Amino acid sequence: MFLGHFAVAAATKPAAPKIPVWMLFVASQLLDLLFAPLMALGIEHITVASYGEATIQAYYTHSLVGALVISAGAYWLGKRFWKTNTAAWTLAALTFSHWLLDLIVHRQDMPLLPGNLGRLPLFGIGLWSYPWLSYGLELAVAIVGWLIYARWASRNAQPTVRWYMGPAVVAILFLLFIVMDHP
Numbered sequence: 001m002f003l004g005h006f007a008v009a010a011a012t013k014p015a016a017p018k019i020p021v022w023m024l025f026v027a028s029q030l031l032d033l034l035f036a037p038l039m040a041l042g043i044e045h046i047t048v049a050s051y052g053e054a055t056i057q058a059y060y061t062h063s064l065v066g067a068l069v070i071s072a073g074a075y076w077l078g079k080r081f082w083k084t085n086t087a088a089w090t091l092a093a094l095t096f097s098h099w100l101l102d103l104i105v106h107r108q109d110m111p112l113l114p115g116n117l118g119r120l121p122l123f124g125i126g127l128w129s130y131p132w133l134s135y136g137l138e139l140a141v142a143i144v145g146w147l148i149y150a151r152w153a154s155r156n157a158q159p160t161v162r163w164y165m166g167p168a169v170v171a172i173l174f175l176l177f178i179v180m181d182h183p
């Protein structure tokens with residue numbers, strides 16, 4: 001599930017036009033980006049497999065409270081660098097959207113509290129058990145997200161800039177994920 005997160009990021013561009021698309025991409029993937037160093041430290045784990053088959057233990061970055069804390073960090077980044085409430089809330093919401101989207105596809109491996117404190121039940125609706133359905137949904141979200149972004153780009157084109165460059169780069173990125181990460 002990379003494509004789905006990036007698609008949601010592209011779709012938020014009209015809501016926060018001052019934030020560059022790459023930063024929206026970073027926010028939508030912030031939980032996974034923070035997962036990487038924790039994995040290197042042996043705190044969180046993933047067994048890489050084909051689409052929808054990975055076994056994931058990400059009890060800090062992908063806990064509900066952890067995701068909220070990371071989203072608060074994204075809010076701070078928005079305030080610090082883009083200086084508007086809209087930017088801050090957009091980055092925070094986008095960061096938290098990662099947890100919600102993961103909740104749809106993950107099997108029951110997402111805790112409420114960091115470190116799965118108290119060993120409460122784990123959450124995950126498990127759409128990955130139906131990989132073609134999940135992949136189809138990601139494709140649909142990607143097309144809609146790209147269209148929203150491309151439409152915004154064409155309408156807000158600066159005379160000196162070729163408006164289609166951004167949408168073209170994003171389309172190439174999306175196509176790479178469509179080809180590389182499928183059932």
Ligand SMILES: [Zn+2]
Binds near residue numbers: 031032062098102
């Ligand atoms: Zn994730």
